[in-house]
Amino acid sequence: MTLAGLSLAYLKDRALNTALNILLLTLSVATLVILVLFSSQLAERFERDAQGIDLVVGAKGSPLQLILSSIYQVDVPTGNIPLATVDLLRADPTVAEVIPLALGDSFRGYRIVGTEPAYVENFGGVLAQGQMFAADYQAVIGAQVARETGAGLGQKFVGSHGLSGDGHDHEETPFEVVGILAPTGTVLDRLIVTPVGSIWAAHGFEAPPAEGSTDDHDGHDHDGDGQQDHAAHDHEPDDHAPVETEHAAHAGGGDLEVTALLIKYRSSMAAVRLPNFINKQTELQAAAPAVEMTRLLSLLGVGIDAVRAFAILLMATSGLSIFVALYSALRQREGDMAMLRVMGARPGAIFGHIILEGVLLAAAGALLGVAVGHAVVAASAASFPQLRDMGLTAARFEPAELMIVMAAIGMGALAALIPALKVFRVDIAKTLADTR
Amino acid sequence: MTTPDEPLIEVQDLRHEIAGRCVMAAPAFTAAKGQHTLLLGPSGSGKTTLINVITGLITPTSGEVRIAGQVMSALPAAQRDQLRRRTVGVVFQTLRLIGALSVRQNLALAQRLALGENEPAAIEALIAQVGLTHRADARPRELSQGEGQRAAIARALCAKPAIVVADEPTSALDDANAVAMSDLLLATAEATGATLLIATHDNRLRARFDRTLTLAPPRVAA
Structure with a gap:
């Protein structure tokens, strides 16, 4: 003792x-x-999910909503923007890279993101199995998606309209898993990525004749809060990004849109000039992830x-x-x-x-x-x-x-x-x- | 250290005052190794004060006490604690066993504090000697008065002190228990060879000791 x-x-x-x-x-x-x-x-x-992204461009609305939906994939998008914006920004000498995102569908609650391989590369995504998508309806799935759904290479699945997983299925346009990503510890783990064209095609659009070419979008009626009419689909308004929306009848690619653009600056000059330039456009808004997340974290x-x-x-x-x-x-x-x-x-x-x-x-x-x-x-x-x-x-x-x-x-x-x-x-x- | 012939306790011209009033005046006496002494005195004669002076808990106003050849009051506090720890075991009337510990743990703690280590076999032997083997794991509050007294005696002896002092160990006991208690103190002190000094006003113990000293109440100066 x-x-x-x-x-x-x-x-x-x-x-x-x-x-x-x-x-x-x-x-x-x-x-x-x-x-x-x-x-x-x-x-x-x-911080990890916003790595490498200097600016997000999307439809006018809440900048925080734009950041949350485009980078963190946790909110509904503010709307769509004309595909022509991609070329417009790619032509800007202060911009190093523009990554388009097309949202609107999901599979068992996991978002299907129409994008380019650069999106995967931005998060350091490495293929654990298979290969990167190369054609429409080919999908590369994140590690968490693979683990939770049990999906394997070569398996086909049908996306549901909307982001919550309870919309109607696009049964006529099934996706095929061609690649499975290794875990990244980022938002990529719980995403299904596919070419932007897959999203367009699933919603009755045709991709433009050559990559990067866009059509004139004059005459489209986007309302102020980013929601659009849905002539062809009967959906809850806050449930999906309206990639197809009112354009369902416009098959042929003339009115193609994307949901948002992730921008990487080439020079610091861009930070001074680009947001102002974009925000002056009637249909566009630019939001800086660092600014919005600082605001969110302070709230x-x-x-x-x-x-x-x-x-x-x-x-x-x-x-x-x-x-x-x-x-x-x-x-x-x-x-x-x-x-x-x-x-x-x-x-x-x-x-x-x-x-x-x-x-x-x-x-x-x-x-x-x-x-x-x-x-x-x-x-x-x-x-x-x-x-x-x-x-x-x-x-x-x-x-x-x-x-x-x-x-x-x-x-x-x-x-x-x-x-x-x-x-x-x-x-x-x-x-x-x-x-x- | 003492030589074989040197007394273990030496009291000389001891006097203690509180606020100018004398509360204890002890006659000179010595106690040799193994000697058993009964210190008799009525209430208010200063028995407890004398025990406190002998154990180094208070410094007398005048006079001195030598324990094992060393003047208690002249030692720095740390050395006084050390001398007490190694030389003196104390039994109080109110037992003062640690309530959160069992009988065995009380002994083990006392032994550890005194010797710096535990000797479980010695503790068990002592517990057996005072007849508490079946109550070794009991807490003090679970013991009878007699069992508690025996545990307190065992604790005082567990570090094999050269001196055991007891302050009114039988005053709350009936005749039978008072005799049993004093017999136990005598027997255990005899067994360990300890010098025993019991301060009491209990005359029932007089017959059991071959040496009795009387402490008179101090006279108030006119």
């Missing part, structure tokens, strides 16, 4: 009090850990800060609770402390034993808090597909968690400090006489 063993024995001796203090600290640490995991993984995911940040403040308050409360528990316990144990001195325990050793009691309490609460925090994140990711799709995982530890644990343990030591310091002032004979 050592003084450390005595610390444990005292904690066990008042089990309910100990358990309540641990529970209080567990709740605060778990809340902080959840915040850390969520905010760090969210920010990292945002989310208000909520996160509020929860963080609450968790810190909870931690301070648990520190106070540990202090009160130790202080009152040590008042009851003053006779024990005096007896330990009689038996020869040095004041410094008793001081250490009391500090250890606070540290043990805090360490138990902190470690349990980390475990509970990760368990809650794991349960959330399992329960909410949006969080899982966002890449939220409990199997990752952030350096900030170590800081939280250290802070909690430090707080436990601090809470024990004042009661522990009393041991240096104890009058053994008087205490023994007073505490019979």
Whole structure:
């Protein structure tokens, strides 16, 4: 039996009090850990998914919606823009690359993105099996899509109209899986990519005669919020990108559109000039991912800060609770402390034993808090597909968690400090006489 | 350190005052190795104060106590703690067992503090000697008064101290238990060769000791 063993024995001796203090600290640490995991993984995911993209061009509407739908694939698009915009921007000397996106269909909830191989390359996508798409109706699927749907090379599937997966099926235009991507840890993992022409064809359009050539789009009536009429389909208005929309009757490619363009600048001059130039166009808007995501994170940040403040308050409360528990316990144990001195325990050793009691309490609460925090994140990711799709995982530890644990343990030591310091002032004979 | 003939306890002209009032004035006496001494005195005679001075818990106003040849009050606090730890075992009337620990753990902690290590076999032997083998895992609150007294005696002896002092160990006990308690203290001290000093106002113990000292209440100065 050592003084450390005595610390444990005292904690066990008042089990309910100990358990309540641990529970209080567990709740605060778990809340902080959840915040850390969520905010760090969210920010990292945002950054990873927007890598290499300087500007997004799409239909007028909410710039944040444009970014969310085009880069993070989590919102409905603002509308479509004329295909001619691609050539217009490709001709701009300050633009290094333009990647078109055509959205509007999905397969079992996974979005089908009409694009070019450059889109895959932008995320560092590497084929684990098969080859890159080379013709319409060939599809390359992300690692998560392959894992969740069990799709393999050569398998055919039919896309559903709309992005939620409950639209009608394009049964007449099945896709064939020609490639499966290795995991990238980006949005690409949960996408099905195919040539833009596949999307056009699935919706009754013909691709232009030569790659890059576009037709005049004058005379099309896009309404202000990016929603369009749907003469040929009866769909929920917020369920899909209207790639085909009113143009269903215009087979022949004359009115081809894309949903958005991802732009990479060639020079920093582009950042100054291009957004203004695009925003002056009546049908177009330009949104910078960095700006919009900073705005979103600052909006989310208000909520996160509020929860963080609450968790810190909870931690301070648990520190106070540990202090009160130790202080009152040590008042009851003053006779024990005096007896330990009689038996020869040095004041410094008793001081250490009391500090250890606070540290043990805090360490138990902190470690349990980390475990509970990760368990809650794991349960959330399992329960909410949006969080899982966002890449939220409990199997990752952030350096900030170590800081939280250290802070909690430090707080436990601090809470024990004042009661522990009393041991240096104890009058053994008087205490023994007073505490019979 | 003491030589074989040197007394383990030496008390000389000991006097202690609190706020100018004398609370203890002890006659000079010595206690040799293995000697058993009963220190009798009525309530208020300063027995507990004398025990506290002998164990180095308080510094007397005047006079000195030598324990194993060393003047307790002249030692720095750390050395005083060390001397007490290695030399003196104390039994209090109120037992003062650690409530969160079992009987066995109480002994183990005391032994660890005194010797810096545990000797489980010695602890078990001592527990058996005081008849508590079946109660070794019990907490103090689960013990009867008699069992608690025996546990407290075992704890005082578990570090094999050269001196065992007991402050009113029988005052709360009935006759039978008081006799049993004193017999146990005597027997265990005899077995370990410890010098035993019992301070009490309990005259029932007088017959069991071959040496009795009387502590008179200090006279208030006119």
